[in-house]
Amino acid sequence: MPFYTKRMVRFLEGKEGKHKRKHSHNKPEKGLRIAPSTVGADGGGGGSSSAKSGVKGSSVGGGGGGGSTSGGKPSEAEVLTAEPKEQIPDNAFDQKKLQFMKTMLKAAVDRIDKEKASLPVSHRYFSRYAIQTDKLVAETAACKVYKAQHQDFKDNVLAVKTYEGEHGIDGNGAVWLKILRILGKKHPNVIQTWDVFFSPEENNKLLIIQELANKGSLATHLNSNQVDEKQAGSWLWQLLKAIDYLGDVGVSHRSIQPKHILLTNKDLKLKLTGFESAAVYWDPVKEDIKNVACVPLEQRPTDPNAPSFQAPEVYGDPAKEEFDPMVADVWSIGATAYYMLTKQYPYDISKVDTISADIQSNISKIQGISDDGKRCLSEMLKPTATERKYIDKLMSDPWLKGFR
Structure with a gap:
């Protein structure tokens, strides 16, 4: 589902102009009843169907013309000119779409809020990874990056970012760590995050395991x-x-x-x-x-x-x-x-x-x-x-x- 920006939200709320309806009022929508044409020399009364009058295919009424055809089906002229019996409000589509968008975003934000920032190294998932500390991929002032491997997916080359000491990251509550865990492996153009582990007892060690981008930045x-x-x-x-x-x-x-x-x-x-x-x-x-x-x-x-x-x-x-x-x-x-x-x-x-x-x-x-x-x-x-x-x-x- 595509993302709608602040401008789109404002647009649907009617603050940036009226949204065009998808369906034209010039055509009746499926399932809506069509009112029969008025007939008769005196200008009053609705025309009867030919099935009711017993005259197949004929129009009825003193003034002639305009009655429905056999079986109660409206004529082509009636279909082209008739208005729906009940009009759908112009903003009905917009309001449903807007509410769906807001509900979707609320659910996404709630999920991030409830997500754990990390798992403890005592978690059973941690034992599934082999961190290859002899294979340093990169090093910055904040962390070291090593190669890693998952025991069940050995063809996938992984990288583990290792933070230790006074790195200033809240391993139990940082929002960006929660975001990484929510994103996981869901989008082909977002780096895959396999797991996040935190061990405050081991020199505040934080481990972020992701896919290894083999062509660099x-x-x-x-x-x-x-x-x-x-x-x-x-x-x-x-x-x-x-x-x-x-x-x-x-x-x-x-x-x-x-x-x-x-x-x-x-x-x-x-x-x-x-x-x-x-x-x-x-x-x-x-x-x-x-x-x-x-x-x-x-x-x-x-x-x-x-x-x-x-x-x-x-x-x-x-x-x-x-x-x-x-x-x-x-x-x-x-x-x-x-x-x-x-x-x-x-x-x-x-x-x-x-x-x-x-x-x-x-x-x-x-x-x-x-x-x-x-x-x-x-x-x-x-x-x-x-x-x-x-x-x-x-x-x-x-x-x-x-x-x-």
């Missing part, structure tokens, strides 16, 4: 490879599908960027990772988007070589300002797509006064991409959040049709 791939419009469009479509799925389960990623996109197999299939900043965007009580407080303005990056891929509205006064995380994610998607094609950020982050003009100018200069592609990038990279294209519209963009 998009950021690493771009260091030594050029990407054409066809490949960038394919990756963008896969990324949109991943974000669309997250929307269905009430989640905003909040950190879409090249280093959080992994590639697998010979065809370089895209896998979204990096969920540490992920948030639940839907408020089931208010039945509305749950905005996020802005990041302090002084934390906005100014080094052109280290952009954050965050939307402009993300930075501000957290005491007074907030932003829609789903709309901000669209900016991050656009900035990532731009980076795929140019290996650069869409504008110089040390200069914010001319951001809009700079972005449009830079997009127009991209080599080897169609005008439709440039238009799509431009619509994602609007500095003003309310002017930015929404996920549901991007999913149906003409440029992306060729990459599905």
Whole structure:
């Protein structure tokens, strides 16, 4: 089921115009009774059916014309001109759809809230994994990544992220760990999470077991490879599908960027990772988007070589300002797509006064991409959040049709 954005919710609530009915009132709907034509020289009375009058195929009444045909079936003229006996309210379809969407999101958020962030290492599932500590895949300041194997699925190469010491992660309650466990292995463009284990007794050890993306990150791939419009469009479509799925389960990623996109197999299939900043965007009580407080303005990056891929509205006064995380994610998607094609950020982050003009100018200069592609990038990279294209519209963009 496709994800409907805040704009769609507002649209169905009647705050952005009237939704078109799927069925036209010019045609009777199946099962509705058709009123017979009025006949007779005096202009009154309904025409009798030929079956009742005993005259096959004839019209009846002193004035002639307009009666039903044999068997009580309405004539073609009656079918074309008759109105339904009972009209369906114009907003009936919209209200049912809207309520279904809200119910779906409430159930998704409730499930995340009730999910355990991790399992203890004493759980029987833990013994099913063999962690190969002699095979280090990667290492960061926060964790080490080793290869792992599941005893029942030995053909699946896994990776285990190992955190120890003062890592600052609540292994028993972190929302992003709950999100990982909910996502599991459900979407082909979201990194598979097999299990999460936590052992506070063993130096606060946290183990996140996921599939191993054997081609590394998009950021690493771009260091030594050029990407054409066809490949960038394919990756963008896969990324949109991943974000669309997250929307269905009430989640905003909040950190879409090249280093959080992994590639697998010979065809370089895209896998979204990096969920540490992920948030639940839907408020089931208010039945509305749950905005996020802005990041302090002084934390906005100014080094052109280290952009954050965050939307402009993300930075501000957290005491007074907030932003829609789903709309901000669209900016991050656009900035990532731009980076795929140019290996650069869409504008110089040390200069914010001319951001809009700079972005449009830079997009127009991209080599080897169609005008439709440039238009799509431009619509994602609007500095003003309310002017930015929404996920549901991007999913149906003409440029992306060729990459599905």
